Amino acid sequence: TxxxxxxxxxxxxxxxxxxxxxxxxxAGSSGFYIPVFSTMSFVAIYxxxxxxxxFGSLLALHCYVLGQGPFPVSVWLLVALALAPWLTMxxxxxxxxxxxxxxxxxxxxxxxxxxxxxxxxxxxxxxxxIAFMSKVLLGSDTPWNHPEFLALxxxxxxxxxxxxxxxxxxxxxxxxxxxxxQLQRLSVHRPALAVLTCxxxxxxxxxxxxxxxxxxxxxxxxxxxxxxxxxxxFRLLFRRYLVATGHPLQLRGLVIEEEKWMADADNExxxxxxLLEAATDADLRPVSSxxxx
Numbered sequence: 001t002x003x004x005x006x007x008x009x010x011x012x013x014x015x016x017x018x019x020x021x022x023x024x025x026x027a028g029s030s031g032f033y034i035p036v037f038s039t040m041s042f043v044a045i046y047x048x049x050x051x052x053x054x055f056g057s058l059l060a061l062h063c064y065v066l067g068q069g070p071f072p073v074s075v076w077l078l079v080a081l082a083l084a085p086w087l088t089m090x091x092x093x094x095x096x097x098x099x100x101x102x103x104x105x106x107x108x109x110x111x112x113x114x115x116x117x118x119x120x121x122x123x124x125x126x127x128x129x130i131a132f133m134s135k136v137l138l139g140s141d142t143p144w145n146h147p148e149f150l151a152l153x154x155x156x157x158x159x160x161x162x163x164x165x166x167x168x169x170x171x172x173x174x175x176x177x178x179x180x181x182q183l184q185r186l187s188v189h190r191p192a193l194a195v196l197t198c199x200x201x202x203x204x205x206x207x208x209x210x211x212x213x214x215x216x217x218x219x220x221x222x223x224x225x226x227x228x229x230x231x232x233x234f235r236l237l238f239r240r241y242l243v244a245t246g247h248p249l250q251l252r253g254l255v256i257e258e259e260k261w262m263a264d265a266d267n268e269x270x271x272x273x274x275l276l277e278a279a280t281d282a283d284l285r286p287v288s289s290x291x292x293x
Contacts, residue, residue: 004281010062011282014070017055023048024073027136033072034136037148049151056155067287069200086132091125111135202284209285210272211242215292242271 018024018033025036035052038045062070085103095115096103107113111132120128134143143149204210216235221227241248246265247256264270277283279293 007066008281010058010066011284013058014062014073017058018072023051023055031072035148035152037143037146045147049147052148052151053155056152057158058155060156060158063199066282066284067199068202068282068284071200071202071284086129089125091120091122106132199287202287204269204273204276204285207243207268207272210276210293211239213292214239242275243268244271246270 021036023036024033026032027034035055038048059070059073062068085101085106089103095117097115098104099108104115107115116128118124216231218227218231245268247261247270252258252261273283275293276285280286285291
């Protein structure tokens, strides 16, 4: 009941789509996926363009309905990690001279260029930023006229409902979608990165990410006065259960296969992850600051 099944479908659809190696590839060993465009840059391949348009719409709907970035297509988190040395610089900051500096390593290994020595105005600096981002995200620093990129953009730029409906249903999520489709007109600032981090960095990092969001309510108390005591005992035992690692021993070899039980034996986030998914039908934390279980 509720929105759970719909949320689960969006999460599963994105997770399934990125494993199609004809269209998506993992960026290094990051766990994040980027699109694979045909090397025939200006030859429109109808079937591939149709597929990328559908992918674009799926990503947009995922963001709109769930209020979360479509992980593992967690594009801007990847950008924040890969481009951190550059994004912290202003046009007035000199390029480090040491080849071992992370920025110089990025220029040499990713962009395949030497250090930037010419003076940088704000416009020039933003131009480099766009080139760096598109290279990291799309494997090309000039993807803008590629038919498959245009199809992905066309699919992403869908209109869902009208502004009055959106404002009522999603009052806390009227955020600008500064995503790869807007790279051409993007000037990166720290507030924009904060928005993107909020959208895409939604994985569980520690037990408290979920356990601190628990709310307990007694719907009906017994006549003997023991209900508050049993409720307190339940809360204590439930929190102890959540901080333990792996699956309970009682499930080993019965409900959980031995191989799976062993693989998760040291997983400190397994139980809170299962609780979050059971309660929300999503494996990512909600964006709202007031969410609770």
